[in-house]
Amino acid sequence: MPADTCFAQLRLSVLLILALSVAGCGSGGDTGADMEESVAVMAMADPTPPPDEAGALAALNASPRHGEWIDVALPGSDVPVRTWAVYPERADNAPVVIVIMEIYGLTDWIRSVADQFAAEGFIALAPDLLSGMGPNSGGTESLGSRDDVVAMVRQLAPDEAMRRLDAVEAYAGTIPSASDEIGVVGFCWGGSTSFSYAVHQSDLDAAVVYYGSSPAEGAPYGQIAAPVLGLYGGDDQRVNASIPTAQAAMGSLGKSYEVEVYGGAGHGFLRAQTDQEGANMRATDQGWLRTINFFREHLEG
Secondary structure, three states: OOHHHHHHHHHHHHHHHHHHHHHHOOOOOOOHHHHHHHHHHHHHHOOOOOOOHHHHHHHHHHOOOEEEEEEEOOOOOOOOEEEEEEEOOOOOOEEEEEEEOEOOEOOHHHHHHHHHHHHOOOEEEEEOOOOOOOHHHOOHHHOOOHHHHHHHHHHOOHHHHHHHHHHHHHHHOOOOOEEEEEEEEEEOHHHHHHHHHHHHOOOOOEEEEEOOOOOOOOOOHHHOOOOEEEEEEOOOHHHHOOHHHHHHHHHHOOOOEEEEEEOOOOOOOOOOOOOHHHHHHHHHHHHHHHHHHHHHHHHOO
């Protein structure tokens, strides 16, 4: 049995045991309604992480949530930003989380991450920032090999990435079922881009950086309005060497920058959950819980 499946079953068993204990403490005994409510409360307190890369497509195919491709108009261009949108099942309007792709483009794994944000109550928008840059005005899916995608991402100018994210952020404000709060999260290249977007876009309400390098010394950190959370693997010094620069800049300006470094975990731990002899899985569980609580605090608090 895969490690992530075993962990999921163990998690459910623990939740059930805790739920039975909570229900049994009540004066009325452990009724079915008490148990159901306790399981729901415990599940909310311990959100399930997205799948790893190998399980992404199966998770998407099994998802009960509504996901769809939308074309976000890009001002000054005839080619829209193709975006995967996933909606939560809730009775009120939901905050929006923009999910920024890795250097590997808009993959099934990134779409599965968006789906998992929707499972936690957020509207998730995952844009293909390579839209229109591939053959026949295609995006990630038109480029063929992973190496070709990486090469194209490296050609995407930072200003153009910001422009495309601005288009998605503007679209988020037009969704009828969305609230006014918007957050951004990115992974690897997308983590760096998430931090840069927090510098660029003052209307953001929260930003999460997964193992992405910080803006360079001298960047206009003073423009950041949103609180930033950075999540890093302990064995990822290439990225981690840039953390002190952000800490010094954000601290001197009185900006909120929270940092978590997970010992033994490597770069890309949320996607490569079975690597690093269990350290990536531990980082995944702790980091995802931290992410959801951070967004709930700043987007729904």
